[in-house]
Amino acid sequence: MANEHITTHQEEIVRLKRVEGQLRGIQKMIEEKRYCIDILTQLASVVGAIKRVESGILERHLKGCVQTSFCKGSREDREKKIEEVIDVFKKFGQ
Numbered sequence: 001m002a003n004e005h006i007t008t009h010q011e012e013i014v015r016l017k018r019v020e021g022q023l024r025g026i027q028k029m030i031e032e033k034r035y036c037i038d039i040l041t042q043l044a045s046v047v048g049a050i051k052r053v054e055s056g057i058l059e060r061h062l063k064g065c066v067q068t069s070f071c072k073g074s075r076e077d078r079e080k081k082i083e084e085v086i087d088v089f090k091k092f093g094q
Helices: 010-031 036-072 075-092
Strands: none
Touching: 010 036, 036 075
């Protein structure tokens, strides 16, 4: 059942590459001894971007993997998916 629905995360790859560029920019800002508030502003932007990636992956998981489990899976599979989602919420504070 686990491999029946394969989710791709191509949109997240694009976002993560953008974050990667932002991080390089922040490293350069630090090397250039730029103003602290400017660096913090850029860091907040990176954190926000990573949160959007996290949310996108969670949303696709719920709409894809979990939905498939509820439509086609066994009771045990559905219960496992519910526990998995609860653990994700606990771990990531969604």
